[in-house]
Amino acid sequence: MTTTQHHPGHLDLRLRGNWANQPQPSTPEQWVQRAREVAQILAADAAAREKQGKTPYAEVALLKESGLVTLLGPIEHGGAGQEWPTAYHVIRQVAAGDGSIGQLLGYHYLWNWAARLVATPEQIAHVEAEAVRQRWFFGGAVNPRDADVVIRDEGDYLVFNGLKSFSTGSKVSDVTVLEGVLDGTDTHVFAIVPSDQPGITFHDDWDNIGQRLTESGSVSLAEVRVPWSAAAGFVDKVFQSRTYNTLNVPTIQLVFVNFYLGIARGALEQAADYTRTRTRPWLHGGYDRAVDEPYILDTYGDLAAKLWAVEALADQIAQEALALHRYPDAVTERIRGEHEVRVAAVKARATEVALEITSRIFEVTGARSTTTALGLDRYWRNIRTHTLHDPVAYKRREVGAFLLRDEIPEPTWYS
16 A cells, blocks of 8 residues: 655755765664754744644654654665664654654554564564555554544454544554454454544544644544454464563653653753853852853753653663563563563663653753743653553552562553
């Protein structure tokens, strides 16, 4: 299926990257540098675009032009062949430039990887080849707190009907991951389908205070027909279960961690630049420059040290996960559970440090930095919005239960 979309954008085309005549990056470091270039383009007018709240067609086109959308695609199909630690660094870099686009890219990577998590080898090969060849951008209509979408079995086809209140990526996606339950059973089915079709209606009702460009509104499914052959992981209508299937939650929680840290870094860097160039010293402090004020030095030092510590922990846990992704059949319940505990720990710390940085930067930038044109408040609004995805207290509880009772989390939609 060919689904690549073309829409007029609102990014300044003069700021677009000139990658067409450059060789594709080949190392993790080069890909992170490419992501940094994308972030610089996005950061140039991030506050204005966030205020406009337009559908980010141009931003997604930028991700495609840069090659970032096929970062995890196999080399044999034309992808970059990179692994999750690099993907997490790329997410972090992009989110520093624009938190919404960092989230979109992170979710794209997760849903692109969904085939490897749950599909059959034949399905994986097909999806990954097409995703690279057509540069698919993935969205997902998989909100577990909604009443499940109901799926009707019609012989060779499945028919999806229902409503999901969140569908991140929606109109900017080429394909959408659907999830529902077979009618009369407790069997969940995932399938990747074209986003642009009559049975899928995106409702343009995402109007939240943060992450405003993530296109995360509701979606209706009406008689969406999917061949049984596209039901991920099913053979003869029976799901082929393995423990690796349950790694979707710790993987996407690490996606969250990294765009939280990216947003926090973007906030700290923009605030520091403002302090260097525009913040005035306190008139009774006795200093000629704001950068010499002891309380400003102390605050920046405190925030930077906290951010660096959580970034290092996130990097370590991403490296720990490599073996799980490289050898999926070797993943046991215990291995998976211990990994989830580590992810829960860094999720808790990333949440706390990102909220602290994005709120405290105003203490060291000054009253004039609250102008809406500067838009420093968007960092806090972005973090505050998404960190409500699932209560951080439950993440800390997972760590405590493991430490005190040697209990590993039971795989759920959130653990």
